Amino acid sequence: MLPRPPLLVITDRSQARGDLADIIAAACAAGCRWFSLREKDLPQAEQIALFARLRAVTRPTGATLTLHGPATLAAAAGADGVHLSAGSDPAAARALLGPGALIGLSTHTRAEATAADPAHLDYITLSPLFPTPSKPGYGPALGLPGLTEAAATARVPVIALGGITAATATACRAAGAAGVAVMGSVMRAGDVGREVRGVVVGAGCP
DSSP, rough: OOSSSSSSEEOOOTTOOOOHHHHHHHHTTTTTTEEEOOTTTTTTTHOOOOOHHHHHHHHGGEEEEEEESOOHHHHHHHSSEEEEEEEOOOOHHHHHHHHTEEEEEEEHHHHHHHHTTTOOOOEEEEOOOSOOTTSSSOOOEEEEHHHHHHHHOOSSSSEEESSSHHHHHHHHHHHSSSSSSSSSSTTTSSSSHHHHHHHHHHOOOO
C-alpha cells in the first residue's frame, strides 16, 4: 500500500539548497510521509550513513523511507523498501526484502508501465512527465496524455515524476496518477515547507 498522502520526495544533494536532513525535516513538518534516498554516485557505505541520518529525521513521524538503488543496498541500510532502475528484477528484490517492503520501478514508456508486474511491485514511476533538468536522457516529456494512456493499462499504481510542482500535481492525479514524485522543486525550494504543502494538496486531490 502506498504511503499517504501519495507524495514521494526524492533526494538530490546536487540540487539541494541546504543539508538534506534539514530539507527532509521541513518536508516532514509540511506533511510529506514518503521519501527516497537517491544519491547513487556516493559509495555504498556513505549512502548507508546518509540514510541513517535521514531515518533519524523521519522516524518521529513514521514516514516511509526507501532507497533508490539495488535491493541489496536497501537491505543493508534497513530501508522500508527500494526503488529499482528500469530493467531491474523486481522478483529478486521482493524475494530479498520480503512481502512488507515497498518496491517500485522506474518506467519511461507506456509499454514499460504496462509490463510492470503487480506480483512483485507496489508502484511504478512514469517519467519524465514534463520537461525537467533532473531527468535528462529519458526521451521527450510524456505529458498528461501519455500519463493517461499509461495509467489506463498499468496493473500497478503509477506515480508521476518529472517536472512535478504544486501547480501540476492536481492535473496529474486527474489524469490517472495514483500519486506524484518530486525532486528538484523541493530540493531547490527557498521555502521547502510551502512547496511541499502545495504539492501535498495537489497530490491528495482525486
